[in-house]
Amino acid sequence: MPPLTDDRKFNSSGRRRSSSGRRPFSVSGRTPDRWDFSRSSGVSTASSVSAVSSASGVSTARTKSSISYRSWLVEFLKAILTCFGKPEIRPPEPRPLKSPSSTPSRSRHANSFSSTGKLSEIQKATKNFSPALKIGQGGFGTVYKGTLDDGKLVAVKRAKKKLDIWALQTMHDSHVSVEFKSEIKIMGRVEHLNLVKFYGYLEDGDEKIIVVEYVPNGTxxxxxxxxxxxxxxxxxxxxxxxxxxxxxxxxxxxxxxxxxxxxxxxxxxxxxxxxxxxxADFGFARANESGVTIVSTQVKGTxxxxxxxxxxxxxxxxxxxxxxxxxxxxxxxxxxxxxxxxxxxxxxxxxxxxxxxxxxxxxxxxxxxxxxxxxxxxxxxxxxxxxxxxxxxxxxxxxxxxxxxxxxxxxxxxxxxxxxxxxxxx
Missing domain, CATH: 1.10.510.10 (Transferase(Phosphotransferase) domain 1)
Known part of the structure; x- marks a missing residue:
């Protein structure tokens, strides 16, 4: 099944947690920068100041003074933007619920999700992430119990978010994005009776969601x-x-x-x-694809x-x-x-x-x-x-x-x- 479209953690290779196996990709999905001075009409360029000054008959000395001050102001604000601003990034198109097509063993779960499914399906399954359906909390985020349209019970892992005060939007911690990528990569390639089943994942705007088997009897x-x-x-x-x-x-x-x-x-x-x-929970997992000892730049674990x-x-x-x-x-x-x-x-x-x-x-x-x-x-x-x-x-x-x-x-x-x-x- 394409992505859900779950250490894992539920992520199959990587809480970056770090680089090779279970966790590394990074997709940045944030709204356009609200601090883009190039689009602002509140700060004019030196040439526009000069034109306005000439048209209004202001003296040359005053015009030069005004240009100098405004140019300084523009440069000052640009310096502030350089230090603290965020580049404009267009948010990615919402991805449908899916499971990895490269894993044939996942195909039997395909009926659990619509191939064009969206966030609304998950919201419906969890009653809009109702606190009454919360069944767990971890480093990745919150886990909810959900019921799909066909009656199948699932566990929905919703990545935690934080407020980006500069872009005035919510976003994910970098390590959460790494864990998310790691978990879906590794869980998409494994299947065993004693591993939690992976049903798929979903990326939609600022939402990162993993859907896995619901195991009813706690930890x-x-x-x-x-x-x-x-x-x-x-x-x-x-x-x-x-x-x-x-x-x-x-x-x-x-x-x-x-x-x-x-x-x-x-x-x-x-x-x-x-x-x-x-x-369960493959957020920290690493796949040793090289066959040699992995040297990790960051120690992960509990x-x-x-x-x-x-x-x-x-x-x-x-x-x-x-x-x-x-x-x-x-x-x-x-x-x-x-x-x-x-x-x-x-x-x-x-x-x-x-x-x-x-x-x-x-x-x-x-x-x-x-x-x-x-x-x-x-x-x-x-x-x-x-x-x-x-x-x-x-x-x-x-x-x-x-x-x-x-x-x-x-x-x-x-x-x-x-x-x-x-x-x-x-």
């Missing part, structure tokens, strides 16, 4: 916080870890080019009603999940996602956030605290206190933290691949289920 972080009722049991948490591992393995190994997500975290993991996990080697060297590889996945594993086991500012200083960085407990032989102390301790739980916690320890290695050479992580988690799940059967809960 993993919300479930770990107990916002949806009962807490997830350990078996469900291991299943979710496997789903995420499958999704990231696909990005690293089976997409057209290796894709680095760069923002694997609990709030970017959406859950279905059957607790299947789907990775505090607490960032690979320390990436922070130090600016070299981005698939192993940066592996480090973030290690933090996520600790989060799943403990239900703590990656950074807990209200705790004691030595316990504030959750991954560091958990690994210390693991190396001291007290892995079970990391378990979420809302979960029961059983022989099966004790064994699973030990093994998951051992995998997390490997993922959190300080250098990428010491970390496993995402495919290896998935294989290890399969074995952990198998052992957990067998032991749970042998020692059922009372």
């Amino acid at each position: 993993l972080r919300e479930h770990l916080d107990g916002f949806h009722g009962n807490y997830l049991d350990l078996g469900a948490r291991i299943d979710i870890a496997i789903d995420v591992a499958h999704a990231v393995t696909y990005l690293h190994m089976y997409a057209d080019h290796p894709i680095i997500h760069r923002d694997i975290k609990a709030s970017n993991i959406l859950l279905t009603e059957t607790l299947r996990a789907k990775v 505090a607490g999940y960032l690979d320390p080697e990436y922070l130090k060297t600016y070299q981005l590889t698939e192993k940066s996602d592996v480090f973030s996945f290690g933090v996520l594993l600790v989060e799943l086991i403990s239900a703590r956030r990656p950074i807990e500012p209200k705790r004691k200083l030595k316990d504030r960085i959750t991954a560091k605290w958990a690994i210390e407990k693991f190396t001291q032989g007290s892995a079970i102390e990391v378990l979420d206190p809302n979960l029961l301790r059983t022989p099966a739980t004790n064994l699973a916690v030990e093994k998951v933290l051992e995998l997390a320890f490997q993922c959190l290695a300080p250098t990428r050479q010491g970390r496993p691949s995402m495919r290896k992580c998935a294989e290890i988690l399969w074995d952990i799940r198998k052992d957990y289920r067998q032991l749970s059967t042998s020692y059922p809960l009372p």
Whole structure:
């Protein structure tokens, strides 16, 4: 399908976030500059001043004085315009809702949108972006629940805007435009059971909108916080870890080019009603089309999940996602956030605290206190933290691949289920 016409984030290559893969294009759509002095009748040129002066019989000295003053005024205002003004840019023609025609696998979603659809379709689907339909808020903007004419539920990501005080118009932050381009580029080329589906995008005037699959059961972080009722049991948490591992393995190994997500975290993991996990938000993603290590001029990601080697060297590889996945594993086991500012200083960085407990032989102390301790739980916690320890290695050479992580988690799940059967809960 042409563009919608969605890290992503929903953007398929780039929160610029920066240059190569998921995010870089920049389309500037703003209204004509209101400070264009060349069209203003309020400032006349020196020649026009001279003509008026001669016609009115003003003395030569006075005419020269008037010309000199007005010429100075013109030059002064031009200098101000040079420093602060904005060039005149014609806004682009509104683009119809569409999905990338280069991705045949998207064609089955084409019936969701009119090929000549416009902003009015999205406004209708979201009841003109009603606050009652708001389901999320992020760096890119606001997410709304929408219903298309055929009854299909979608998530509509609307880019945030700011007021440009010089051009007297709203516009997008440059990083939002980069994320938008990155997300639609990368999401248009990937498809997997554990990735949020991309339906299309729309650019219309100052609106930038991404439309993706609606996942009804909230984020993993919300479930770990107990916002949806009962807490997830350990078996469900291991299943979710496997789903995420499958999704990231696909990005690293089976997409057209290796894709680095760069923002694997609990709030970017959406859950279905059957607790299947789907990775969302591709705004920071990068496609490694060259096959070599990406040197990033800007570090992108979320505090607490960032690979320390990436922070130090600016070299981005698939192993940066592996480090973030290690933090996520600790989060799943403990239900703590990656950074807990209200705790004691030595316990504030959750991954560091958990690994210390693991190396001291007290892995079970990391378990979420809302979960029961059983022989099966004790064994699973030990093994998951051992995998997390490997993922959190300080250098990428010491970390496993995402495919290896998935294989290890399969074995952990198998052992957990067998032991749970042998020692059922009372």
